[in-house]
Amino acid sequence: MATPREKEAADYLEKHKIIELFDNLTSMLFFHRPENPREFLIEKLEQLRSSKLRRVPGPSLFDSSNVDALFGILDPSNQGHITFAQYKEALMALGVRDIKEHPEGVNEDRISRETFEREATEGLQRCSTTYEQS
Structure with a gap:
Protein backbone atom coordinates (compact mmCIF):
# COMPACT_ATOMS: atom_id res chain seq x y z
CA MET A 1 0.00 0.00 0.00
CA ALA A 2 1.29 3.46 -0.90
CA THR A 3 2.29 5.87 1.82
CA PRO A 4 0.66 9.32 1.91
CA ARG A 5 3.87 10.86 0.47
CA GLU A 6 3.96 8.30 -2.36
CA LYS A 7 0.29 9.01 -3.11
CA GLU A 8 0.99 12.75 -3.05
CA ALA A 9 3.93 12.27 -5.46
CA ALA A 10 1.84 10.08 -7.79
CA ASP A 11 -0.99 12.62 -7.77
CA TYR A 12 1.47 15.41 -8.59
CA LEU A 13 2.93 13.45 -11.53
CA GLU A 14 -0.55 12.67 -12.84
CA LYS A 15 -1.88 16.22 -12.41
CA HIS A 16 1.04 17.77 -14.28
CA LYS A 17 1.31 14.93 -16.84
CA ILE A 18 5.01 14.51 -16.08
CA ILE A 19 5.18 10.87 -17.20
CA GLU A 20 3.50 11.72 -20.53
CA LEU A 21 5.85 14.69 -20.98
CA PHE A 22 8.95 12.55 -20.51
CA ASP A 23 7.56 9.73 -22.67
CA ASN A 24 6.88 12.20 -25.47
CA LEU A 25 10.26 13.93 -25.19
CA THR A 26 12.16 10.65 -24.99
CA SER A 27 10.36 9.27 -28.05
CA MET A 28 11.14 12.38 -30.07
CA LEU A 29 14.75 12.29 -28.90
CA PHE A 30 15.23 8.66 -29.94
CA PHE A 31 13.45 9.17 -33.25
CA HIS A 32 15.27 12.35 -34.33
CA ARG A 33 18.63 11.61 -32.64
CA PRO A 34 19.72 15.24 -32.77
CA GLU A 35 23.38 16.20 -32.70
CA ASN A 36 22.73 18.40 -29.66
CA PRO A 37 20.10 16.66 -27.49
CA ARG A 38 19.96 19.41 -24.86
CA GLU A 39 19.18 22.09 -27.44
CA PHE A 40 16.63 19.80 -29.05
CA LEU A 41 14.87 19.24 -25.71
CA ILE A 42 14.93 22.96 -24.92
CA GLU A 43 13.37 23.66 -28.32
CA LYS A 44 10.63 21.07 -27.74
CA LEU A 45 9.90 22.45 -24.26
CA GLU A 46 9.66 25.97 -25.70
CA GLN A 47 7.28 24.66 -28.38
CA LEU A 48 5.21 23.01 -25.66
CA ARG A 49 5.04 26.24 -23.65
CA SER A 50 4.04 28.17 -26.77
CA SER A 51 1.38 25.59 -27.64
CA LYS A 52 -0.09 25.88 -24.14
CA LEU A 53 -0.28 29.67 -24.39
CA ARG A 54 -1.86 29.52 -27.86
CA ARG A 55 -4.06 26.56 -26.87
CA VAL A 56 -2.88 24.40 -29.78
CA PRO A 57 -1.43 20.87 -29.78
CA GLY A 58 2.14 20.53 -28.63
CA PRO A 59 5.05 18.91 -30.42
CA SER A 60 4.43 15.30 -31.36
CA LEU A 61 6.42 12.46 -32.85
CA PHE A 62 3.72 11.71 -35.43
CA ASP A 63 1.92 13.96 -37.88
Whole structure:
Protein backbone atom coordinates (compact mmCIF):
# COMPACT_ATOMS: atom_id res chain seq x y z
CA MET A 1 0.00 0.00 0.00
CA ALA A 2 1.29 3.46 -0.90
CA THR A 3 2.29 5.87 1.82
CA PRO A 4 0.66 9.32 1.91
CA ARG A 5 3.87 10.86 0.47
CA GLU A 6 3.96 8.30 -2.36
CA LYS A 7 0.29 9.01 -3.11
CA GLU A 8 0.99 12.75 -3.05
CA ALA A 9 3.93 12.27 -5.46
CA ALA A 10 1.84 10.08 -7.79
CA ASP A 11 -0.99 12.62 -7.77
CA TYR A 12 1.47 15.41 -8.59
CA LEU A 13 2.93 13.45 -11.53
CA GLU A 14 -0.55 12.67 -12.84
CA LYS A 15 -1.88 16.22 -12.41
CA HIS A 16 1.04 17.77 -14.28
CA LYS A 17 1.31 14.93 -16.84
CA ILE A 18 5.01 14.51 -16.08
CA ILE A 19 5.18 10.87 -17.20
CA GLU A 20 3.50 11.72 -20.53
CA LEU A 21 5.85 14.69 -20.98
CA PHE A 22 8.95 12.55 -20.51
CA ASP A 23 7.56 9.73 -22.67
CA ASN A 24 6.88 12.20 -25.47
CA LEU A 25 10.26 13.93 -25.19
CA THR A 26 12.16 10.65 -24.99
CA SER A 27 10.36 9.27 -28.05
CA MET A 28 11.14 12.38 -30.07
CA LEU A 29 14.75 12.29 -28.90
CA PHE A 30 15.23 8.66 -29.94
CA PHE A 31 13.45 9.17 -33.25
CA HIS A 32 15.27 12.35 -34.33
CA ARG A 33 18.63 11.61 -32.64
CA PRO A 34 19.72 15.24 -32.77
CA GLU A 35 23.38 16.20 -32.70
CA ASN A 36 22.73 18.40 -29.66
CA PRO A 37 20.10 16.66 -27.49
CA ARG A 38 19.96 19.41 -24.86
CA GLU A 39 19.18 22.09 -27.44
CA PHE A 40 16.63 19.80 -29.05
CA LEU A 41 14.87 19.24 -25.71
CA ILE A 42 14.93 22.96 -24.92
CA GLU A 43 13.37 23.66 -28.32
CA LYS A 44 10.63 21.07 -27.74
CA LEU A 45 9.90 22.45 -24.26
CA GLU A 46 9.66 25.97 -25.70
CA GLN A 47 7.28 24.66 -28.38
CA LEU A 48 5.21 23.01 -25.66
CA ARG A 49 5.04 26.24 -23.65
CA SER A 50 4.04 28.17 -26.77
CA SER A 51 1.38 25.59 -27.64
CA LYS A 52 -0.09 25.88 -24.14
CA LEU A 53 -0.28 29.67 -24.39
CA ARG A 54 -1.86 29.52 -27.86
CA ARG A 55 -4.06 26.56 -26.87
CA VAL A 56 -2.88 24.40 -29.78
CA PRO A 57 -1.43 20.87 -29.78
CA GLY A 58 2.14 20.53 -28.63
CA PRO A 59 5.05 18.91 -30.42
CA SER A 60 4.43 15.30 -31.36
CA LEU A 61 6.42 12.46 -32.85
CA PHE A 62 3.72 11.71 -35.43
CA ASP A 63 1.92 13.96 -37.88
CA SER A 64 -0.90 13.57 -40.41
CA SER A 65 1.41 12.02 -43.02
CA ASN A 66 2.29 9.25 -40.55
CA VAL A 67 -1.39 8.66 -39.80
CA ASP A 68 -2.20 8.54 -43.52
CA ALA A 69 0.68 6.14 -44.21
CA LEU A 70 -0.41 3.87 -41.37
CA PHE A 71 -3.94 3.68 -42.73
CA GLY A 72 -2.53 2.83 -46.16
CA ILE A 73 -0.55 -0.05 -44.67
CA LEU A 74 -3.66 -1.38 -42.97
CA ASP A 75 -5.75 -0.99 -46.13
CA PRO A 76 -3.43 -2.26 -48.89
CA SER A 77 -6.30 -2.98 -51.29
CA ASN A 78 -7.55 0.61 -50.87
CA GLN A 79 -11.06 -0.35 -49.72
CA GLY A 80 -11.33 2.85 -47.69
CA HIS A 81 -11.93 1.11 -44.37
CA ILE A 82 -10.25 -1.09 -41.76
CA THR A 83 -11.56 -3.32 -39.00
CA PHE A 84 -12.14 -2.17 -35.45
CA ALA A 85 -9.31 -4.45 -34.28
CA GLN A 86 -6.94 -2.80 -36.76
CA TYR A 87 -8.16 0.63 -35.62
CA LYS A 88 -7.40 -0.16 -31.98
CA GLU A 89 -4.03 -1.74 -32.69
CA ALA A 90 -2.96 1.16 -34.92
CA LEU A 91 -3.91 3.79 -32.36
CA MET A 92 -2.03 1.88 -29.66
CA ALA A 93 1.01 1.75 -31.99
CA LEU A 94 0.81 5.54 -32.31
CA GLY A 95 0.80 5.85 -28.53
CA VAL A 96 -2.88 6.75 -28.18
CA ARG A 97 -4.12 5.05 -25.03
CA ASP A 98 -7.58 6.57 -24.55
CA ILE A 99 -9.18 4.95 -27.56
CA LYS A 100 -12.82 5.59 -28.40
CA GLU A 101 -14.54 2.22 -28.04
CA HIS A 102 -17.48 3.09 -30.28
CA PRO A 103 -16.18 5.10 -33.24
CA GLU A 104 -18.32 5.65 -36.29
CA GLY A 105 -18.49 2.39 -38.24
CA VAL A 106 -17.79 0.04 -35.32
CA ASN A 107 -21.16 -1.74 -35.64
CA GLU A 108 -20.31 -2.74 -39.22
CA ASP A 109 -16.63 -3.39 -38.30
CA ARG A 110 -15.71 -0.88 -40.99
CA ILE A 111 -13.76 2.12 -39.72
CA SER A 112 -13.39 4.61 -42.56
CA ARG A 113 -10.19 6.47 -43.39
CA GLU A 114 -11.86 9.72 -42.27
CA THR A 115 -12.87 8.28 -38.90
CA PHE A 116 -9.45 6.73 -38.34
CA GLU A 117 -7.61 9.92 -39.26
CA ARG A 118 -9.87 12.05 -37.07
CA GLU A 119 -9.57 9.74 -34.06
CA ALA A 120 -5.81 9.32 -34.53
CA THR A 121 -5.25 13.07 -34.88
CA GLU A 122 -7.36 13.88 -31.83
CA GLY A 123 -5.67 11.13 -29.83
CA LEU A 124 -2.21 12.36 -30.80
CA GLN A 125 -3.21 15.89 -29.84
CA ARG A 126 -4.30 14.67 -26.41
CA CYS A 127 -0.99 12.80 -26.04
CA SER A 128 1.06 15.83 -27.03
CA THR A 129 -0.79 18.08 -24.61
CA THR A 130 1.61 17.15 -21.87
CA TYR A 131 0.68 19.91 -19.47
CA GLU A 132 -2.02 20.45 -16.93
CA GLN A 133 -5.29 21.52 -18.51
CA SER A 134 -6.80 24.62 -16.89
